[in-house]
Amino acid sequence: MQRCGISEVLKSFEENEDIKLVLLRRNSNALGLVKIRSMADELGIRVIEGSDNDLWRMSRDNTQGIPDVLALVGRDPNLSFDEVISTGGLIWLLAGAAYPVNIGFCIRTAEVSGANAVFVDAELSNTERKAAKRASMKAHRFIPVFWGDGFEAAKSAKDRGFKIVSLEDIGGKTPWNTDLTGDIMLIVGGERNGIPQNILDISDEIIRVPMSGFVPSFNLQAPLSVVAIEAQRQRGI
Numbered sequence: 583m584q585r586c587g588i589s590e591v592l593k594s595f596e597e598n599e600d601i602k603l604v605l606l607r608r609n610s611n612a613l614g615l616v617k618i619r620s621m622a623d624e625l626g627i628r629v630i631e632g633s634d635n636d637l638w639r640m641s642r643d644n645t646q647g648i649p650d651v652l653a654l655v656g657r658d659p660n661l662s663f664d665e666v667i668s669t670g671g672l673i674w675l676l677a678g679a680a681y682p683v684n685i686g687f688c689i690r691t692a693e694v695s696g697a698n699a700v701f702v703d704a705e706l707s708n709t710e711r712k713a714a715k716r717a718s719m720k721a722h723r724f725i726p727v728f729w730g731d732g733f734e735a736a737k738s739a740k741d742r743g744f745k746i747v748s749l750e751d752i753g754g755k756t757p758w759n760t761d762l763t764g765d766i767m768l769i770v771g772g773e774r775n776g777i778p779q780n781i782l783d784i785s786d787e788i789i790r791v792p793m794s795g796f797v798p799s800f801n802l803q804a805p806l807s808v809v810a811i812e813a814q815r816q817r818g819i
Contacts, residue, residue, distance in 0.1 A: 657698060674692045674697050678776075685714040686714040692725065692806075702730075745765065748782055754789075760787060763817055
């Protein structure tokens with residue numbers, strides 16, 4: 583959840599909201615920013631600075647110009663995977679995705695739609711991971727993003743009571759006929775090979791997004807977006 587502008591952020595501090603991160607407009611001399619930085623430092627809240635373009639892109643409301651400050655409330659981007667599992671909610675797993683730009687788009691969509699975390703199982707170099715982060719419009723700063731073994735992540739989530747829902751072309755139900763509330767891990771597969779069989783085997787449900795055209799395949803972020811928005815609707819976020 584975002585708080586936008588000096589007055590909203592100050593009010594958030596005054597009402598003791600669960601602020602996790604503050605994004606300040608670099609080189610701004612606006613009144614109130616010194617107080618906001620001081621309050622954040624006193625509470626041990628991370629403060630980062632962003633460019634005008636960064637604040638403009640990230641802002642919930644830029645109709646009155648570029649805001650001088652944004653605050654992230656609720657979701658902690660610095661949680662460990664075990665802490666995320668303990669907290670519950672909705673986690674996305676990208677199992678075998680190969681292209682950094684697609685991964686970045688998916689991270690951005692997950693963050694925007696209110697997910698609690700993203701787990702990425704992909705064989706990427708450090709350079710490719712940086713490319714994925716750039717493609718996410720740096721949304722990885724505002725949501726926990728983990729890299730590692732997808733099967734182990736899914737199994738860990740299932741063992742802790744999460745419902746495992748895989749999104750594949752072999753699915754028998756549509757997202758809007760599936761319960762996407764509660765503690766849930768939603769899984770999309772790689773662009774070429776899809777979701778590995780060992781993950782499908784432990785899935786509680788396999789769903790699919792209908793396709794009516796000649797080419798029988800959406801690009802990776804398209805079905806993820808469809809399910810993310812449906813999950814957001816069902817969860818009342």
